Amino acid sequence: xxxxxxxxxxxxxxxxxxxxxxxxxxxxxxxxxxxxxxxxxxxxxxxxxxxxxxxxxxxxxxxxxxxxxxxxxxxxxxxxxxxxxxxxxxxxxxxxxxxxxxxxxxxxxxxxxxxxxxxxxxxxxxxxxxxxxxxxxxxxxxxxxxxxxxxxxxxxxxxxxxxxxxxxxxxxxxxxxxxxxxxxxxxxxxxxxxxxxxxxxxxxxxxxxxxxxxxxxxxxxxxxxxxxxxxxxxxxxxxxxxxxxxxxxxxxxxxxxxxxxxxxxxxxxxxxxxxxxxxxxxxxxxxxxxxxxxxxxxxxxxxxxxxxxxxxxxxxxxxxxxxxxxxxxxxxxxxxxxxxxxxxxxxxxxxxxxxxxxxxxxx
Amino acid sequence: xxxxxxxxxxxxxxxxxxxxxxxxxxxxxxxxxxxxxxxxxxxxxxxxxxxxxxxxxxxxxxxxxxxxxxxxxxxxxxxxxxxxxxxxxxxxxxxxxxxxxxxxxxxxxxxxxxxxxxxxxxxxxxxxxxxxxxxxxxxxxxxxxxxxxxxxxxxxxxxxxxxxxxxxxxxxxxxxxxxxxxxxxxxxxxxxxxxxxxxxxxxxxxxxxxxxxxxxxxxxxxxxxxxxxxxxxxxxxxxxxxxxxxxxxxxxxxxxxxxxxxxxxxxxxxxxxxxxxxxxxxxx
Amino acid sequence: xxxxxxxxxxxxxxxxxxxxxxxxxxxxxxxxxxxxxxxxxxxxxxxxxxxxxxxxxxxxxxxxxxxxxxxxxxxxxxxxxxxxxxxxxxxxxxxxxxxxxxxxxxxxxxxxxxxxxxxxxxxxxxxxxxxxxxxxxxxxxxxxxxxxxxxxxxxxxxxxxxxxxxxxxxxxxxxxxxxxxxxxxxxxxxxxxxxxxxxxxxxxxxxxxxxxxxxxxxxxxxxxxxxxxxxxxxxxxxxxxxxxxxxxxxxxxxxxxxxxxxxxxxxxxxxxxxxxxxxxxxxxxxxxxxxxxxxxxxxxxxxxxxxxxxxxxxxxxxxxxxxxxxxx
Numbered sequence: 001x002x003x004x005x006x007x008x009x010x011x012x013x014x015x016x017x018x019x020x021x022x023x024x025x026x027x028x029x030x031x032x033x034x035x036x037x038x039x040x041x042x043x044x045x046x047x048x049x050x051x052x053x054x055x056x057x058x059x060x061x062x063x064x065x066x067x068x069x070x071x072x073x074x075x076x077x078x079x080x081x082x083x084x085x086x087x088x089x090x091x092x093x094x095x096x097x098x099x100x101x102x103x104x105x106x107x108x109x110x111x112x113x114x115x116x117x118x119x120x121x122x123x124x125x126x127x128x129x130x131x132x133x134x135x136x137x138x139x140x141x142x143x144x145x146x147x148x149x150x151x152x153x154x155x156x157x158x159x160x161x162x163x164x165x166x167x168x169x170x171x172x173x174x175x176x177x178x179x180x181x182x183x184x185x186x187x188x189x190x191x192x193x194x195x196x197x198x199x200x201x202x203x204x205x206x207x208x209x210x211x212x213x214x215x216x217x218x219x220x221x222x223x224x225x226x227x228x229x230x231x232x233x234x235x236x237x238x239x240x241x242x243x244x245x246x247x248x249x250x251x252x253x254x255x256x257x258x259x260x261x262x263x264x265x266x267x268x269x270x271x272x273x274x275x276x277x278x279x280x281x282x283x284x285x286x287x288x289x290x291x292x293x294x295x296x297x298x299x300x301x302x303x304x305x306x307x308x309x310x311x312x313x314x315x316x317x318x319x320x321x322x323x324x325x326x327x328x329x330x331x332x333x334x335x336x337x338x339x340x341x342x343x344x345x346x347x348x349x350x351x352x353x354x355x356x357x358x359x360x361x362x363x
Numbered sequence: 364x365x366x367x368x369x370x371x372x373x374x375x376x377x378x379x380x381x382x383x384x385x386x387x388x389x390x391x392x393x394x395x396x397x398x399x400x401x402x403x404x405x406x407x408x409x410x411x412x413x414x415x416x417x418x419x420x421x422x423x424x425x426x427x428x429x430x431x432x433x434x435x436x437x438x439x440x441x442x443x444x445x446x447x448x449x450x451x452x453x454x455x456x457x458x459x460x461x462x463x464x465x466x467x468x469x470x471x472x473x474x475x476x477x478x479x480x481x482x483x484x485x486x487x488x489x490x491x492x493x494x495x496x497x498x499x500x501x502x503x504x505x506x507x508x509x510x511x512x513x514x515x516x517x518x519x520x521x522x523x524x525x526x527x528x529x530x531x532x533x534x535x536x537x538x539x540x541x542x543x544x545x546x547x548x549x550x551x552x553x554x555x556x557x558x559x560x561x562x563x564x565x566x567x568x569x570x571x572x573x574x575x576x577x578x579x580x581x582x583x584x585x586x587x588x589x590x591x592x593x594x595x596x597x598x599x600x601x602x603x604x605x606x607x608x609x610x611x612x613x614x615x616x617x618x619x620x621x622x623x624x625x626x627x628x629x630x631x632x633x634x635x636x637x638x639x640x641x642x643x644x645x646x647x
Numbered sequence: 648x649x650x651x652x653x654x655x656x657x658x659x660x661x662x663x664x665x666x667x668x669x670x671x672x673x674x675x676x677x678x679x680x681x682x683x684x685x686x687x688x689x690x691x692x693x694x695x696x697x698x699x700x701x702x703x704x705x706x707x708x709x710x711x712x713x714x715x716x717x718x719x720x721x722x723x724x725x726x727x728x729x730x731x732x733x734x735x736x737x738x739x740x741x742x743x744x745x746x747x748x749x750x751x752x753x754x755x756x757x758x759x760x761x762x763x764x765x766x767x768x769x770x771x772x773x774x775x776x777x778x779x780x781x782x783x784x785x786x787x788x789x790x791x792x793x794x795x796x797x798x799x800x801x802x803x804x805x806x807x808x809x810x811x812x813x814x815x816x817x818x819x820x821x822x823x824x825x826x827x828x829x830x831x832x833x834x835x836x837x838x839x840x841x842x843x844x845x846x847x848x849x850x851x852x853x854x855x856x857x858x859x860x861x862x863x864x865x866x867x868x869x870x871x872x873x874x875x876x877x878x879x880x881x882x883x884x885x886x887x888x889x890x891x892x893x894x895x896x897x898x899x900x901x902x903x904x905x906x907x908x909x910x911x912x913x914x915x916x917x918x919x920x921x922x923x924x925x926x927x928x929x930x931x932x933x934x935x936x937x938x939x940x941x942x943x944x945x946x947x948x949x950x951x952x953x954x955x956x957x958x959x960x961x962x963x964x965x966x967x968x969x970x971x972x973x974x975x
Contacts, residue, residue: 045587045594047500059422059586066587073587075595082931089933091499106933173819180906182723182931209723209928216821216917217906219927222609229610230791231799231821245423246610378865382762388754389771392841395834396778399789406792451685458682467683474689480888480956481696482895484922485949488929488942489696492703512692519689544671545678573782576897576926600784604898607788615792622785633780637773 042071044316049077050084050097051184052221053122054300056241056335058097061328065320072316078220082182082208088114088303094313096303099184100208101282115351116282116301119324121272121338123263124189124296126251127243128235129228130155132170137251138163138260141295144253145197147174147235149204150214155233163254170233176215177227177236182208185221188298189237192286196295237296240268241336255295256287267294268338277344281351297338307356314357321352322363400626407623410616420586426613430621432588436503436596437625440582441572443507443592448514449564453553455515456522456560461548463523472523479516486512487577495581501595506582510571517570521563525556562636569632573625575600599625700949703942706935715943721908721924723932728940730947732908736825736918737948740900741893743829743914748837749886755837756844761870772845779838787902790831795822795903802826803915814912821905826914828904832893840889843963847881848874884962891955895948897922921948 048058055078062074079087081098088096089110101116126144128137143159146152152159156169179186187208194201204210216234218227224236225246240263243250252260261267271285271293285297302321308314325348329339340348355362414429421428455475459468486509494505529552537547553560575598583595584605599621606618670676707715707728718729759772799822806816851874859873875882905917906927921944932938 045590047595049583056423062586063422075585075587077584077586077595080931082933086931086933090496092495092501175819175821180927182928182933205725207723208933209931211720211722211725212907215907216823217919217927219608219906222605222611225610226608230796231823242610248610374865374868378867381867382758385754385758385762388751389758389775392751392755392778392834392837393774395789396774396781398793399781399785402789402793403785451688454682454685455689458679458686461682462679468686471686471689474693476960477953477956478689478693480891480895480952481693482897482922482948482952484895484897484925485696485700485945488703488925488945489699491929492699515689515692519686543674545674548678569780573784575782575784576922579926580930600782600898603784603788604902607784607791607902618788622788625782626785629780629782630777633777 042312044072044312046072046074046094046313046316046320047077047092048074048084048095048097048302049079049087049093050303051081051099051300052078053081053099053183053185053188053239053298054097054120054337055221056245057120057328057331057337060331060335061324064328064331065323072320074320078222080179080181080208080220081184081187084303086182088305094304095317097300098303099298099300100187101280101301102303110305113306114303115306115355116280116303117321117348117351118277118281118299118301118340118344119328120300120332120340121268121285122298122300122336123240123268123294123338124185124192124237124298125240125243125263126235126253127225127228127238127248128251129232129248130170131232132168133249135167136249136262137167138254139251140254141192141196145193145200148176148178148193148213148215149197149200150176163260172233175231175234176212177218177224177234178212178215179209179220179224180217181219183220184208184298184300185237185239186210188284188286188296191284192296195287244336253295255293256289257291257293259291261292261294263294263296265333265336265338267292268297269341271295271297272299272338272341272344277347279347281347304355306354307358308362309357311357311360314355315362318352318355318362321355325349325352403619403622403626406616406619407621410620411623415617415620419588420617423611428617430597430599430602430617432585433597433599433602433621434624436582436585436589436598437572437600439503439589439592439596440506440510440578440598441568443503444510444514444571445564445568446511447508448511448567449518452515452518453522453560456519457526457548457553459519459523460526472520475516475519478512479520482576483509483513483574484576484579487580490577491580500593501581501583502593503582503589503596504592506578506596506598507592509577509581510574513574513577514567514571517567518560518564521567522556522560525559525563526552528559529555559640562639565632565636569629569636573600573629575604697946697949697953700942700946704939704946706939707943708939710936711940715940716947719908719910723934723937726934726936728936730921730940730944732910733919733921733924733944734947735910736828736904736908737894737920737922740825740828740832740904740918740920741890743825744832744836744893745886745890747830747833748840748889751833752837752840752844752885752889753882755841756848757870759841760845760848761874762866772842775841776838778834779842783835783896783898784902786831786835786899790827790899790903794830795827798822798827798830807915815914818911818913818915820915821917823903823905823917824913824915825904825911825918828900828918828920829914831899831903832896835896835899836889836893839892840885843885843888844878844882847878847885847963850881851877880962880965884959884965887955887959887962891952891959894955895922895952897926901926921945 058076062076066073081100084096084098085102085106087093140163153173154171155174156171161169190206190210194206218224221238221242224238225242228234228236229246250263252262255261270290271288274288274290275283275285277283282301287295304317325345332339353363416434417431418429419432459472462468490505490509494508495501533551534547537551578598578601582598584601585595585597589596603618603621606614667676715730717731719731720727720729721732755775759768799820803820810816855873855877856869859869864872900920901923906919907917908919925941925945929941932941
């Protein structure tokens with residue numbers, strides 16, 4: 001009526017082209033070195049969301065998995081552990097991811113039984129932007145808690161200087177960065193602070209989202225790292241991969257055994273070795289007693305329904321998790337995570353074998 | 364007013380000062396515009412290459428890759444918004460122009476005006492509970508619906524205003540020839556007003572293409588190409604947001620490039636719209 | 648002549664004619680009904696939005712009642728939710744924006760409607776309106792990388808040095824905070840206020856202006872004596888429309904305001920607005936009460952912007968018409 005028929009036809013054609021299902025062609029474009037190994041011909045698209053903590057690892061996993069199996073696309077969005085839990089309960093994603101194990105009242109809300117599948121071990125590091133510091137900052141647990149409580153306000157406070165005798169600490173205000181979103185990283189960090197500081201435990205407590213006494217909020221591990229990187233004299237807590245990928249310094253923390261430990265893969269594995277994994281497959285690793293352990297370490301988990309509604313998706317997820325448990329572990333160290341201990345791998349294997357779709361076992 | 368010569372110079376001075384203040388105010392307001400344009404162009408141009416438009420984002424921390432999926436995503440979302448927002452908007456606008464004197468019509472006009480001022484994030488919340496929760500997944504469809512709701516009041520009001528500008532003599536001539544009223548309105552009045560309405564739609568599209576908040580809970584995001592309308596989809600605006608607050612230099616570069624693409628699109632639409640109406644609407 | 652009461656003066660109507668009512672044929676009736684349906688959809692959508700949000704906030708309202716608006720305790724761990732910090736952040740950032748934007752917008756409106764050379768009017772007016780065309784997220788991006796560092800390095804230290812005795816300019820200078828939020832909002836609402844003000848000033852009858860000129864007034868005096876008093880209520884309406892826009896702004900302000908639910912007197916301190924808390928926490932809120940509290944914040948925002956919008960438009964209609972297309 002208003003445009004000619006020709007124009008309408010062109011518009012319609014262009015629009016339907018954009019909306020058309022074009023998965024196989026695009027997947028090929030995205031992975032030019034695709035090895036033609038695919039067990040399933042039908043394309044499967046999986047959606048997952050959750051923790052920003054393991055995002056560097058998962059995004060590597062998903063790219064590698066897509067190269068091996070071009071018909072399977074796994075879209076992971078890092079929106080925070082709280083988001084992962086919420087979306088898997090609502091059923092808007094196929095799997096969730098969290099560093100904070102689900103609480104009882106959260107589990108009750110889910111329409112089916114959810115499994116926690118540990119995928120890797122990460123460390124929460126304290127990263128900072130103080131140009132005057134040439135070597136790593138050393139922090140004791142009480143000092144760290146006091147900084148985040150807002151009691152220690154300047155970088156050259158005597159308590160900080162006490163641990164860092166040969167560092168030139170400036171007389172500037174400490175800018176504190178924390179997470180505004182529901183975060184498993186926050187959970188691990190506040191879990192640690194509650195363990196080492198009774199005042200923190202009393203005033204603030206532990207959780208995915210707490211009422212921070214001081215500081216500036218940012219979204220995701222990405223946001224906190226971004227804030228530390230761009231604003232001088234800021235300190236923030238973030239997952240190790242984010243600090244190293246952005247060439248940011250990491251503080252050495254005094255662990256339970258009294259030693260100042262830097263966050264290395266060995267230190268993270270040491271923390272995990274000292275803690276027994278219970279049958280639920282989730283446990284806290286903070287403030288580990290082991291001699292060489294880094295004190296703020298934690299497992300991260302993928303959340304999947306024990307019984308999948310869609311058999312094709314259920315099988316795809318089960319196979320992906322199996323791959324992650326074995327092949328995926330070799331990417332962990334390169335991306336600043338620690339691989340799962342062998343004992344844990346065995347436990348997870350038997351859990352994965354319990355996954356089913358409409359009753360039928362998948363693996 | 365005191366017209367004595369001493370006060371004359373004082374009044375003249377005040378007049379001068381105020382005039383310069385007004386000019387200054389205008390220039391001050393234009394400084395951020397210049398700054399934004401400068402930053403977006405200078406920092407975005409480097410990131411614009413073929414890779415940007417055709418490739419997918421690389422894994423976190425690796426450099427390279429592009430936002431091809433976001434470009435297609437934005438086009439898809441805007442297309443869906445037009446599909447759901449333009450026909451109802453035009454029809455509603457026609458109603459208001461033709462039968463617009465009743466209490467009901469006044470209420471409709473009022474609702475449209477109020478809706479154009481509603482924060483876009485509340486529209487996102489609304490579509491989330493309406494579409495995402497019921498279909499149990501995020502989708503481009505939900506995002507398109509949210510954007511359509513934002514477009515609706517603009518399209519309606521534009522259609523109404525422009526239809527009213529068409530001279531009645533055209534309609535009367537058609538009626539005199541025996542054309543039924545509905546046909547006269549659609550075929551003749553609407554067709555005459557169509558170019559102006561198209562311009563209004565261009566402006567509505569420009570506004571909606573840059574929206575971010577309502578897409579956060581509806582279209583969500585996607586690291587791959589999204590097929591069809593049933594999957595979550597990346598979009599330029601959401602990607603700018605996620606990339607801007609990240610720590611990776613490469614992501615920042617891509618955010619600026621995306622901002623450049625978005626800004627250019629919006630500016631081109633706005634400038635063309637202005638250019639096309641310059642002969643129709645009285646210049647202020 | 649007597650009127651007989653037993654004779655009907657109107658022609659007998661067939662069933663079809665009665666059904667059609669005022670319309671001449673079926674096509675016209677269908678046309679009227681269908682367009683009315685879509686027009687009615689506008690009202691339905693608005694009401695539905697309000698109802699949907701009210702229902703989602705029921706839980707929170709039941710738990711906290713009116714104390715929600717007065718409590719400052721936003722603690723998801725302990726499930727205590729108080730909306731006051733967000734209300735404070737929203738209002739103060741909008742007020743700062745108005746403080747900056749209103750004088751400038753008024754200046755622009757006066758310049759463009761009264762003082763500018765006719766040839767300059769269109770291009771300058773167009774440039775000002777381009778400010779409104781820039782998407783919010785692009786402003787946010789610019790704010791993060793251009794505005795905040797500039798504030799942190801240049802403006803805030805200057806303000807602290809000169810006006811530091813005032814509580815508004817004390818505290819750590821991070822660049823991100825209330826001041827950054829206020830400035831970005833000011834930039835975004837300036838085109839709204841100035842274009843509505845221009846329309847309002849244009850609606851002032853020429854006779855009033857000419858009368859003042861005839862009496863020997865200078866350009867400014869014409870504005871002061873003839874235009875402004877007549878347009879006063881319309882200008883207030885324009886300001887309120889700008890305020891409404893500022894209140895609902897989400898992306899740009901989320902990226903620069905610091906996202907901290909705290910009430911502080913200092914402009915350098917971080918803050919949190921209603922729209923920002925929803926954008927940041929909605930997809931991740933676990934727990935029905937948390938979700939409901941966020942929905943209640945959304946409802947508050949919706950209600951406040953609707954009321955302001957209505958009020959503003961009433962004021963503006965008293966003087967002149969709004970710009971075409973209703974897009975503001």
